[in-house]
Amino acid sequence: MRIKDGFTLREIVGQHVVIGEGLSQVNFNKMIHMNDSAAYLWKSVVGKDFSVKDLTDLLLERYEVTEEKASADAAALAAKWIEAGIVTE
Amino acid sequence: MxxxxxxxxxxxxxxxxxxxxxxxxxxxxxxxxxxxxxxxxxxxxxxxxxxxxxxxxxxxxxxxxxxxxxxxxxxxxxxxxxxxxxxxxxxxxxxxxxxxxxxxxxxxxxxxxxxxxxxxxxxxxxxxxAGMDTIEIHASCTVNSGRAFLFLGKSGTGKSTHSSLWLKNIPGSWLLNDDNPVIRIVDGVPRVYGTPWSGKTPCYINDNYPVGAIVRINQAPKNEIHKMSVVEGFASLYSSSSGLRAIKSIADGLFATVSSVVQKVPCYLMDCLPDAEAAQVCSNEVLGNA
Structure with a gap:
């Protein structure tokens, strides 16, 4: 997976949002609201190819969760990003 | 010559x-x-x-x-x-x-x-x-009680119609600009300025007022107004701001200005019909809180 070009993570009143800012995103008229862990993952993988396993490992590095939980969260988040159109499969 | x-x-x-x-x-x-x-x-x-x-x-x-x-x-x-x-x-x-x-x-x-x-x-x-605390907005702007109220929406949603309903039904209302006003933050206060660009309505007024509220107009079968969170207000105002976001300095400038404005000014979503009651419902809420 890879984050598509032209999306920028920004912070407003302490909350994270991803905004379409590239030319290819001129008609992307929505914003994705992210929690802290999603924003942490986004910052870690932006500009790189990544897998659900990479996201899982990143979650395990940072948070005290079981591998099972981290893996489920990572898979759910990846699916959500793909559905939102901000990540390619 | x-x-x-x-x-x-x-x-x-x-x-x-x-x-x-x-x-x-x-x-x-x-x-x-x-x-x-x-x-x-x-x-x-x-x-x-x-x-x-x-x-x-x-x-x-x-x-x-x-x-x-x-x-x-x-x-x-x-x-x-x-x-x-x-x-x-x-x-x-x-x-x-x-x-x-x-x-x-x-x-x-x-x-x-x-x-x-x-x-x-x-x-x-x-x-x-874009990097000078200034944003050009696709909006219709009505002034009442010394404050400017911006109505946002995609083309054809009824921004101008909603302004005209205020002019007819809410005493003391007048049109500052009908298509492309400018917001500029001056001494920490977001103000709306009239411009030479007003769409199909010839309304070119060189004057400015503090922003009272920013209202996104949404066609609906009933009249109802909802206050937005700061993040929702940001999404609303950002999507109605002009600027080539693919140029980083412009995107950064727009982000800074829009996020500052929506932290200082209440933003709303107005589900509405094109009728007099819509202007009543909207003005009751925003004039009271402005």
Whole structure:
């Protein structure tokens, strides 16, 4: 997976949002609201190819969760990003 | 005879140079904004018979919907060129060549000259001032009780209609601008300024008021108003702000200004019908909280 070009993570009143800012995103008229862990993952993988396993490992590095939980969260988040159109499969 | 005229809109000075006196007579929307002081120009536009487009590379081709104008963008070795047409299925009639920092523009037009000049000045204004606490907004703006109320929405959602309902039904209301007002943060206070650009409504008022509220208009089968969170307000105002977000300095400027405005001003979503009650419901809420 890879984050598509032209999306920028920004912070407003302490909350994270991803905004379409590239030319290819001129008609992307929505914003994705992210929690802290999603924003942490986004910052870690932006500009790189990544897998659900990479996201899982990143979650395990940072948070005290079981591998099972981290893996489920990572898979759910990846699916959500793909559905939102901000990540390619 | 070549003539140059200088204008000031929301405190930003710019000039227009052209040598066609008939055209000047059609540019009366700029008359209230004539400026004769000595402040430095933020940008200048000159109408020229020809522009050099060598080295042009396509950057963005618009896909205008019904009734929307076309603006295609190309890069040049030393700047950009914006190619424009009043409607998507009409041929390109204006070529605006601008420097990388949007301070110097040259416009060649073959038809629809007034459209091209207005469009070129609006583009240059939005892009040049994006990093200067200023945003050009696609909105209709009504003033009441010394405060400006902005109505946002996609083309055809009823921004102008909602303004006109205030003018008819809410005493003390008047129209500041019907299509492209400017918000500028001055001494920490977001203010709305009238501009020479007001869509189909000739309303060119050189005046400004603090923003009372920002209301997104949404057609619905009933009248209901909802307060937005700061993040929702940001999404609402950002999507109605002009600017080429693919240029990082513009995206950064827009983000800074829009996020500051929505932390200082209440934002709403107004589900509404095009009726008098819509203006009542909206004004009851926003005038009380402004």
């Amino acid at each position: 070549t003539e140059k005229q200088t204008y000031k809109v929301a405190g930003h000075v710019f000039s227009l140079t052209l040598d066609n006196s008939a055209l000047w007579k059609s540019l009366t929307n700029y008359s209230p904004f004539v400026y004769e002081g000595g402040e430095e120009e933020a940008f200048s536009l000159k109408i020229v018979p020809e522009v050099d487009l060598s080295g042009k590379e396509q950057l963005f081709v618009s896909e205008p919907e019904n009734g929307e104008q076309r603006i295609d963008i190309h890069t040049l070795p030393d700047g950009y060129v914006f190619e424009m047409a009043p409607l998507g299925d009409l041929p390109i009639c204006g070529w605006l060549k601008v420097s990388k920092d949007f301070s110097v523009g040259h416009l060649m037009t073959v038809s629809n000259k007034i459209f091209c000049i207005n469009n070129a000045l609006m583009l240059m204004y939005a892009f040049r001032t």
